[in-house]
Amino acid sequence: MAINPLPPGAGTAIGIDGLIALLAKLPGLGPRSARRAVLQLIKKRESLMQPLARALAEVADSIRICSTCGNVDVQDPCAICRDPKRDAGLICVVEDVSDLWALDRAGLFRGRYHVLGGTLSALDGIGPDDLNIGPLVDRVRKGDIREVILALNATVDGQTTAHYITDRLGALNVDVTALAHGLPVGGELDYLDDGTLAAAMKARRKF
Amino acid sequence: MAINPLPPGAGTAIGIDGLIALLAKLPGLGPRSARRAVLQLIKKRESLMQPLARALAEVADSIRICSTCGNVDVQDPCAICRDPKRDAGLICVVEDVSDLWALDRAGLFRGRYHVLGGTLSALDGIGPDDLNIGPLVDRVRKGDIREVILALNATVDGQTTAHYITDRLGALNVDVTALAHGLPVGGELDYLDDGTLAAAMKARRKF
Incomplete structure (x- = not known):
């Protein structure tokens, strides 16, 4: 076996640990869930990891801010602004x-x-x-x-x-x-704040 | 402006929506948090999205199962097995x-x-x-x-x-x-199950 010139652990530090550190920066993921996500990605290399890498690179390359409305899309004007x-x-x-x-x-x-x-x-x-x-x-x-x-x-x-x-x-x-203020659909009076109740009362309508 | 031959929304469906669908497959992320993650990625395109795409592609290419121990690493044998x-x-x-x-x-x-x-x-x-x-x-x-x-x-x-x-x-x-069974460090007796308590009692040691 050829001796790898990298110090032990160096391969890991660049690759997997770096990937975990990047994933942990996403909202909703921390270091622990990023590690779980990386294991999942490694297990599903062909069905998940490679497509995700490609999708990220593609979107990173093609994403634009719509100069009309400020939406993000892969084209400018965005799909909404160009929809007749x-x-x-x-x-x-x-x-x-x-x-x-x-x-x-x-x-x-x-x-x-x-x-x-x-x-x-x-x-x-x-x-x-x-x-x-x-x-x-x-x-x-x-x-x-x-x-x-x-x-x-x-x-x-x-x-x-x-x-x-x-x-x-x-x-x-x-x-x-x-937009109107009022009760959220499915909301219970008991759990609503005074401001929402006051707004709903003020904007009451004929039933 | 040249008319884009894609139907409206097609650009979005391939790019951003596809990325959201892939991210939502990670453990710990659902559709809602995947959308938040994609917005974060788009906002930090250079500092997060592009490095993440590169790291994913690199790890997907280089990941190996260690033939000695079954660990995953970017080299085989893994960094642990080759650490003298x-x-x-x-x-x-x-x-x-x-x-x-x-x-x-x-x-x-x-x-x-x-x-x-x-x-x-x-x-x-x-x-x-x-x-x-x-x-x-x-x-x-x-x-x-x-x-x-x-x-x-x-x-x-x-x-x-x-x-x-x-x-x-x-x-x-x-x-x-x-590994020994017993009380987890910081654990309170009150909250432990009977099995753990029995194991801890059985394996009691001189103090």
């Missing part, structure tokens, strides 16, 4: 791509989106220029937009951002709406 | 590579390992020939082995396997030992 069956007169404004995905999975909105990339935050020093707000105003000014739906999180920062955007769009001929 | 500072006269028998890693992280054992690849199981139809037991007997017969430490799980199948291996090694000149 979607209503180009409706724009749903979201904080992050994950929110866009959540709304689109629900399958109830057939307009287009605009991703802000965050919310205004005095604490974190995030101002209007740090967000994708200027391009939204431009889209509304140029395009034939009937309605802008603000689907921002029901947090202080989210609502501050919603008010700011409403102000910026005020002079333009467009309806600005926001 | 480890005591070649001690073999610690474990069920799975994850057990080997757990023991080696603890850093208290400086001998070598033997990975069975599972336990005997009448229910699952796993017999001695399905496990890495024959090669263990060969290692003990050929080599200068003083002691075989059975570090199998304290389950019915684990202990059945331990008894079987003890039988197989009975005719050879080697000590066969097993």
